[in-house]
Amino acid sequence: MDLNSEVHKAFEVIQNGGIILYPTDTVWGIGCDATNAEAVEKIYALKQRAESKSMIVLMNGEKMLYNVFKEIPEAAWQIMDLSEKPTTLILDNPRNVAPNIIADDKTLGVRIVKEPFCFKLMERMKKPLVSTSANISGMFAPKSFKEIAPEIIKGVDYVVNLHHEKICKNPSTIIKLSLDHQVKIIRK
Numbered sequence: 001m002d003l004n005s006e007v008h009k010a011f012e013v014i015q016n017g018g019i020i021l022y023p024t025d026t027v028w029g030i031g032c033d034a035t036n037a038e039a040v041e042k043i044y045a046l047k048q049r050a051e052s053k054s055m056i057v058l059m060n061g062e063k064m065l066y067n068v069f070k071e072i073p074e075a076a077w078q079i080m081d082l083s084e085k086p087t088t089l090i091l092d093n094p095r096n097v098a099p100n101i102i103a104d105d106k107t108l109g110v111r112i113v114k115e116p117f118c119f120k121l122m123e124r125m126k127k128p129l130v131s132t133s134a135n136i137s138g139m140f141a142p143k144s145f146k147e148i149a150p151e152i153i154k155g156v157d158y159v160v161n162l163h164h165e166k167i168c169k170n171p172s173t174i175i176k177l178s179l180d181h182q183v184k185i186i187r188k
Contacts, residue, residue: 017033021156021160022121023145025118034129035127048136050137060113060122061112068095068128085170107176111131117160
């Protein structure tokens, strides 16, 4: 399958408020426009997940990051520059995103991706992309497309036709950085 045509198809679904199943730089994800609260709600329903459990958002660079966070701790840049594996940062006081993806403590997990499909899709969307593992809440995160439950595949509006044979790496490292300079490693 052609990368650009998959980006185009996924973009059209997302633009119309749909949700997609897609490969990320870590595991397969379920995603939507991070500014569309109704689309975010569809993902919570599909995953049978409580809204109190927030989801992460993928971004394609510094400009998008500053659109969502007015203040970014200096440590965030150092961690992103030095990390050898995909790293999700939980940062304070997000804005310009759907309120139902912001955690109760006013934080949001974000990851800058280089994976070509995700990067190009966000370039087209000009918005961040929700990313949550392609599983029912509480079940294991699938390591490959073959392990994704049929109800997840049937529940999305579009399945991206790329990397179906790829075995995924581990989920990302998660580090919480608060504006008061606290650093907490959530998942290595």
